[in-house]
Amino acid sequence: MPNLIRSWRRYRAMWQDEGTRMAARIFWRKLLLLLRRYVLRQSVIKHYVPAIGAYMYINLEDSGFSRTIFYRGVHEPLVTRLIQQEVEPGMHVLDIGANMGYYVLLESRRVGPEGQVYALEPVPQTFEMLRENVRLNHLQNVRLFQLALGARNGQATMYVMEKWNWSHLAHDRWTSTRLAHMRTQALKTEQVPIRTLDRFAQEAGIPQVNFIRMDVEGFEVDIIKGGIDILARWALSCPIKIFLEVHPFLSDDRTPFLNMVRMLYDAGFRVKYIVYLEDMVAQFPELDDVLFFLAVSRFREAPHLLLTSEKVVSL
Numbered sequence: 001m002p003n004l005i006r007s008w009r010r011y012r013a014m015w016q017d018e019g020t021r022m023a024a025r026i027f028w029r030k031l032l033l034l035l036r037r038y039v040l041r042q043s044v045i046k047h048y049v050p051a052i053g054a055y056m057y058i059n060l061e062d063s064g065f066s067r068t069i070f071y072r073g074v075h076e077p078l079v080t081r082l083i084q085q086e087v088e089p090g091m092h093v094l095d096i097g098a099n100m101g102y103y104v105l106l107e108s109r110r111v112g113p114e115g116q117v118y119a120l121e122p123v124p125q126t127f128e129m130l131r132e133n134v135r136l137n138h139l140q141n142v143r144l145f146q147l148a149l150g151a152r153n154g155q156a157t158m159y160v161m162e163k164w165n166w167s168h169l170a171h172d173r174w175t176s177t178r179l180a181h182m183r184t185q186a187l188k189t190e191q192v193p194i195r196t197l198d199r200f201a202q203e204a205g206i207p208q209v210n211f212i213r214m215d216v217e218g219f220e221v222d223i224i225k226g227g228i229d230i231l232a233r234w235a236l237s238c239p240i241k242i243f244l245e246v247h248p249f250l251s252d253d254r255t256p257f258l259n260m261v262r263m264l265y266d267a268g269f270r271v272k273y274i275v276y277l278e279d280m281v282a283q284f285p286e287l288d289d290v291l292f293f294l295a296v297s298r299f300r301e302a303p304h305l306l307l308t309s310e311k312v313v314s315l
Helices: 002-039 065-072 077-086 102-111 124-136 177-183 197-204 220-237 255-266 287-296
Strands: 044-049 054-059 092-096 116-120 142-145 154-161 186-195 211-214 241-245 270-276 279-283 304-308
Touching: 002 065, 044 065, 054 065, 054 102, 054 124, 077 102, 077 241, 077 270, 077 304, 092 102, 102 116, 102 124, 102 211, 124 142, 142 197, 154 177, 186 197, 197 220, 220 241, 220 255, 255 287, 270 287, 279 287
Parallel strands: 092 116, 092 211, 116 142, 211 241
Antiparallel strands: 044 054, 154 186, 241 304, 270 279, 270 304
16 A cells, blocks of 8 residues: 555656646556556567667566656656767767667667767676667667676676666665665675776777766766776877766765766866756856765756766856
């Protein structure tokens, strides 16, 4: 009964925020989901995703990304539009935390035959879905890697979550009520290979990238720490954009996230956009404004930062 009450409250809030049309769509889709799962006994289905103009395999047992796509046909609408806008033909894109490949399919289409997408996903079951989605769409400009990035090389513990897109590497030095609650939903833990960004680029033969998308549920601090030198070197060769989902609410002490942003600024990057709750909350903000936003905001979900090594001119 408590779960039913919480579901009704979420649905009512969504109805109030997004209107009757979206509420009716989601209600119908929820009924269809029940039919597919419990009557037709389907789990993995091929589903057309209009936001990226492609078919994807999704897993209806995944209560996170897959169901969002099944209900809405789009994941993070504003972020999707910004990636369509910022990724250009011929670019080399590094997608860290590729999940089932929603953004990989979009990036592949945007960079075209002259570009390249390097997609990393460490969770075995999710990686298999990613590989099948790349095969389904006959993508020739995507290379796949089943590993994680961090501040060291070796093995790391991965929490595999009920919501697949919430799976994350263990960062046991952090504590927060929200992180503890997330881990109550873990299905299991697995050991996965981990590399620093520079070691990975060397092993994979990647000389340069132009765009990096990163969604790693808090491990972005370790990835930037372990890769800041190569990011700075790459930025000297050509402009780089980093689209970074940030998770300061996963730690009671947000200082590591603030230091990560300072580190990127010291390497020549600047924030171009801050995106939060499907809204562009800032364009070309000053460093102090970015740090204040990350330090004091009571986040309902993770914000995104689009950083660029191009010279930023304030509007």
